[in-house]
Amino acid sequence: MLFSLTNLKRRTVRDPNGDLCIVPRLLHGRSTLKLLEQAIDLFDAFVGKPRSEYDTRALEAVMGDYRLGRCIEACLLTRYSFVQPQLEGLLSPYEIDALHERALLTPSDMRFAVWDAVNARYGGFVPPESRTALLFDLAAEWGLTADPALTETLLTLDSESQAILTPAGDHPTPREIMRQYNRGAVQTLLAHSTHVEFAVSHLPGAALKRLYFVAKRRGVLVDIEADGDGGFTLQLYGPEQAFGTADKYGRRLAEVAVSLLRALLTMPEAEGTAVAATAHILLHDRPYKFYIGTEILQRLEYTPEGSATTGRIAETTAAYSVGSSVPTDIEEPEEPSFDSMVEARLYKEYRSLERQGYTHGWTLQREPEPVLAPGIVLIPDFAFLRGGTRVFMEIAGFWSPSYRERKVAKLRALASQDGFAPMILAVPQEAVATFSGLPFPVVSYKNKVVTTDLLALLDRDYGGREERHEAAQTQLSTLQAAAQERGFIPDQEVAQALQAYTRTELLATARQLDSPNGRYIPGVGLFSNVALERVRNKLLESVRNAPQQKLDLQDASSAAASALNAPQLDIESLLQLWPDLQIDRPSLFESYLTIRVV
Numbered sequence: 001m002l003f004s005l006t007n008l009k010r011r012t013v014r015d016p017n018g019d020l021c022i023v024p025r026l027l028h029g030r031s032t033l034k035l036l037e038q039a040i041d042l043f044d045a046f047v048g049k050p051r052s053e054y055d056t057r058a059l060e061a062v063m064g065d066y067r068l069g070r071c072i073e074a075c076l077l078t079r080y081s082f083v084q085p086q087l088e089g090l091l092s093p094y095e096i097d098a099l100h101e102r103a104l105l106t107p108s109d110m111r112f113a114v115w116d117a118v119n120a121r122y123g124g125f126v127p128p129e130s131r132t133a134l135l136f137d138l139a140a141e142w143g144l145t146a147d148p149a150l151t152e153t154l155l156t157l158d159s160e161s162q163a164i165l166t167p168a169g170d171h172p173t174p175r176e177i178m179r180q181y182n183r184g185a186v187q188t189l190l191a192h193s194t195h196v197e198f199a200v201s202h203l204p205g206a207a208l209k210r211l212y213f214v215a216k217r218r219g220v221l222v223d224i225e226a227d228g229d230g231g232f233t234l235q236l237y238g239p240e241q242a243f244g245t246a247d248k249y250g251r252r253l254a255e256v257a258v259s260l261l262r263a264l265l266t267m268p269e270a271e272g273t274a275v276a277a278t279a280h281i282l283l284h285d286r287p288y289k290f291y292i293g294t295e296i297l298q299r300l301e302y303t304p305e306g307s308a309t310t311g312r313i314a315e316t317t318a319a320y321s322v323g324s325s326v327p328t329d330i331e332e333p334e335e336p337s338f339d340s341m342v343e344a345r346l347y348k349e350y351r352s353l354e355r356q357g358y359t360h361g362w363t364l365q366r367e368p369e370p371v372l373a374p375g376i377v378l379i380p381d382f383a384f385l386r387g388g389t390r391v392f393m394e395i396a397g398f399w400s401p402s403y404r405e406r407k408v409a410k411l412r413a414l415a416s417q418d419g420f421a422p423m424i425l426a427v428p429q430e431a432v433a434t435f436s437g438l439p440f441p442v443v444s445y446k447n448k449v450v451t452t453d454l455l456a457l458l459d460r461d462y463g464g465r466e467e468r469h470e471a472a473q474t475q476l477s478t479l480q481a482a483a484q485e486r487g488f489i490p491d492q493e494v495a496q497a498l499q500a501y502t503r504t505e506l507l508a509t510a511r512q513l514d515s516p517n518g519r520y521i522p523g524v525g526l527f528s529n530v531a532l533e534r535v536r537n538k539l540l541e542s543v544r545n546a547p548q549q550k551l552d553l554q555d556a557s558s559a560a561a562s563a564l565n566a567p568q569l570d571i572e573s574l575l576q577l578w579p580d581l582q583i584d585r586p587s588l589f590e591s592y593l594t595i596r597v598v
Helices: 030-046 056-063 066-076 093-101 107-122 128-141 148-155 174-191 205-216 250-266 294-300 341-356 401-415 429-435 451-462 465-473 476-486 491-497 503-513 529-545 553-564 571-577
Strands: 010-014 020-024 080-083 164-167 193-200 222-226 232-237 275-283 286-292 363-365 371-373 376-378 382-386 389-395 423-428 442-445 488-490 518-521 525-528 581-587 590-595
Touching: 020 174, 030 056, 030 066, 030 174, 056 066, 066 174, 107 128, 107 148, 128 148, 174 193, 174 250, 174 275, 174 286, 174 294, 193 250, 205 222, 205 232, 205 250, 222 401, 232 250, 250 275, 250 286, 250 294, 341 363, 341 382, 341 389, 341 451, 371 401, 376 401, 389 451, 401 423, 401 429, 423 429, 423 451, 429 442, 442 451, 465 503, 476 488, 476 491, 476 503, 476 518, 476 525, 488 491, 491 503, 491 525, 503 518, 518 529, 518 571, 525 529, 529 553, 529 571, 529 581, 529 590, 553 571, 553 590, 571 581
Parallel strands: 020 286, 389 423, 423 442
Antiparallel strands: 010 020, 080 164, 193 232, 193 275, 222 232, 222 376, 275 286, 363 382, 371 376, 382 389, 488 525, 518 525, 581 590
């Protein structure tokens, strides 16, 4: 949970470098637990009473500080809630039915009825001495107990002052409230950070990729850079840095920052790795640092008492950031699989086309390996694979100008490396000029990436059409010899051998397969002359044996396939060779193979 920064108890110190640092007041100790026990008892005393009797200052007095009291109240109100009383708790079923018969379903309906009665009987104003009599008469008219006080209560039953304090779940313990407050205090500061830095002395590539996607899947932008000494710097960007608003992403940033730090300290792959974390906060136009060390994590109590530790945290320059105990369990709430609708739509549409065979042989990889270069770490959004070619794709979202500049700088540094990885950039239309100076092809989009545009770009820039055409020439004689031996080679197998990924590419090369001994039929495959004659004879025989010499087209396809021991064939493509056979369609739903009458 997040608190108001105004209510969060904190102090300001300077680290050894002279930088301003924020130190939140975190709760601990027996004396604090006793105070929290008194706070819980105070709430219990108000259970069953309306909000009008609840004293907000009583809790502040118990905690000895009005700001701390307000934060503890926010924690307790997650375990208690003010619930509006219902008619069923005050009236009998008979009385409720009587109100429903008069269309008095809510306190608002009753207030309108009183208003009408006052206008009709008193001209819009009830003298004080007549108020009780009016409420008494209304109760009788509505079929209620003749009690003016009851009528008065019903009229204000939906007001905030009438809400009853009610437990909402298990009874809290002082330690649970203390842990909830400490977590809320840390997350509140993190939620107002411009960015959070993690300095890691060493990390394997697999662990690096896992950490990246822990952050990205939760909708938080992250950059990873190598420091040149085998270590890495991970930066989680605050909302105002990436998007310009703190309302939506501040809480996510806080959750991911804490979870990521705990993951770094507990991952088996990162054992023995030194880790330091620093949040950069801007308050009243002044920069502050918030060092997150083991002492902070101990106060958050993410692991049961006595849990074994599996990592350590490097001591930072802040005097208060020391310790060695780390949590081992990670609470990871469900997060979306994609950090933007642009990614989600592209993935869904591309997978649909891929299942239908319309992606020109390019397969989509969701989580490619990191692209590593000296001083550069980039984990693209997607990769496209075909044969021995792999092309990465980075989707630039609707980021703030400053974040775009940092992304462009990283891509420019990557492009300066020898043999840099092939890559495509998907860029919003208004940001094309920002990314146009890079040596990576760009596909622009408005609300979503058009899959056909993406495929066209892949084929144009990375398709290797000329190289594949030259390689196909060496396969022609091999295919012709195979057709003579087997009799028939399906179209898909021909395309694979010729490295043809579209119908246009296949037709351009496969026409060269025709020879005196065989023929290529588009959409069907490569036949030897012997196999073609065998199929023709089988069809003629099947038609002559069919009722009225009319063979259903589906049966004709099966008959042709049986002659070759192959899957069903496209009969219509074959009939161009044999003028003595034709297709008859007497209706929209019927089609037959027949012998042409000359």
